[in-house]
Amino acid sequence: MSSAAVNIELPQLQNPLMQYLRQDRIPHIWCPGCGIGTSLNAFIRALDEMQFDLNKLAVISGIGCTGRVAGYLNVDSFHTTHGRAIPFATGLKLGNPDLKVVVYSGDGDLFAIGGNHFIHAARRNMDLMVVCVNNFTYGMTGGQVAPTTPLGATQTTMPYGNFEPPFNLPYLADSCGAVYVARWTVYHVRQLTRAFKEGLSKKGFVFIEVLSPCPTLYSRRNRLGDGVEQLKYYKERSVVKNGADTREVGLTFQGDIVVGTFVNRERPTWLDAMNEHFSQRFGDRYQRYGVRHED
Numbered sequence: 654m655s656s657a658a659v660n661i662e663l664p665q666l667q668n669p670l671m672q673y674l675r676q677d678r679i680p681h682i683w684c685p686g687c688g689i690g691t692s693l694n695a696f697i698r699a700l701d702e703m704q705f706d707l708n709k710l711a712v713i714s715g716i717g718c719t720g721r722v723a724g725y726l727n728v729d730s731f732h733t734t735h736g737r738a739i740p741f742a743t744g745l746k747l748g749n750p751d752l753k754v755v756v757y758s759g760d761g762d763l764f765a766i767g768g769n770h771f772i773h774a775a776r777r778n779m780d781l782m783v784v785c786v787n788n789f790t791y792g793m794t795g796g797q798v799a800p801t802t803p804l805g806a807t808q809t810t811m812p813y814g815n816f817e818p819p820f821n822l823p824y825l826a827d828s829c830g831a832v833y834v835a836r837w838t839v840y841h842v843r844q845l846t847r848a849f850k851e852g853l854s855k856k857g858f859v860f861i862e863v864l865s866p867c868p869t870l871y872s873r874r875n876r877l878g879d880g881v882e883q884l885k886y887y888k889e890r891s892v893v894k895n896g897a898d899t900r901e902v903g904l905t906f907q908g909d910i911v912v913g914t915f916v917n918r919e920r921p922t923w924l925d926a927m928n929e930h931f932s933q934r935f936g937d938r939y940q941r942y943g944v945r946h947e948d
């Protein structure tokens with residue numbers, strides 16, 4: 654029996670979100686099952702759905718596995734020194750107030766060495782969106798204890814279990830004055846995409862915590878299985894409580910996870926407050942900074 658060869662022209666398919674990535678940097682460094690890439694997917698999906706003007710966006714990171722986001726995104730971005738993403742972003746925003754400046758970094762970077770910058774930027778209501786990928790550990794440097802490691806979890810520098818109380822990040826952001834505070838996991842991709850869209854549209858200090866598996870270090874050391882096992886945990890133990898009191902959303906080792914939009918309020922940004930203050934002080938002699946004349 655003979656068979657005639659059939660030539661079928663297959664269309665060249667490309668993921669429509671690929672344009673948001675610097676494809677010459679791919680393959681990425683993230684381990685199988687790591688959640689950072691999923692968080693990034695939700696972020697670029699938000700940009701795409703909003704048709705966000707990429708000329709008006711800058712993404713800043715510190716150092717760490719999460720910090721690599723700044724290098725992979727095909728937008729103006731800067732991979733700053735460890736812990737210093739927020740002061741860099743603050744300078745950028747104040748130098749060019751028309752930009753939407755997003756800080757995208759890890760829990761170690763933002764809340765250990767960078768903790769002071771976080772609390773002051775939130776207190777001042779600096780117009781920044783801060784995304785923290787919280788994997789409960791220092792991923793890039795080998796799984797040391799972080800200010801977010803749950804009590805009892807084992808880390809390379811806490812081999813008998815962590816005894817330092819971790820930060821409750823939404824409560825920290827809320828109590829310092831953030832105007833938008835949300836937490837989702839990388840299981841909640843739709844809700845996370847919506848939170849990114851809300852955050853990108855909001856004026857003032859926005860904080861979005863993204864819980865994300867680190868199968869190579871945190872999960873392995875705590876015998877939690879692979880990335881899929883962590884997603885099952887997120888699915889089974891997450892409880893959506895929009896508007897929850899942030900004092901009550903602290904995390905425990907493999908316990909329930911409260912997710913949702915906890916805070917959404919208005920208050921003057923640092924720039925608005927400065928302009929208002931100097932206008933009152935100097936009257937017409939003061940020219941408002943960062944305000945376009947048509948505004």
Ligand SMILES: Cc1ncc(C[n+]2csc(CCOP(=O)(O)OP(=O)(O)O)c2C)c(N)n1
Pocket residue numbers: 716717718719720734735758759760761762763766786788790791792793794799
């Ligand atoms: C000033 C300084 N201190 C320490 C380091 C080493 N260092 C690099 S990444 C990192 C921790 C990263 O942890 P995290 O921010 O949680 O990001 P992850 O890798 O988990 O995404 C540390 C301590 C550094 N690069 N610079």
Ligand code: SF4
Pocket residue numbers: 682683684686687688689718719788792793866867868869870
């Ligand atoms: S070490 Fe952990 S955080 Fe870093 S890429 Fe691997 S899984 Fe992700």
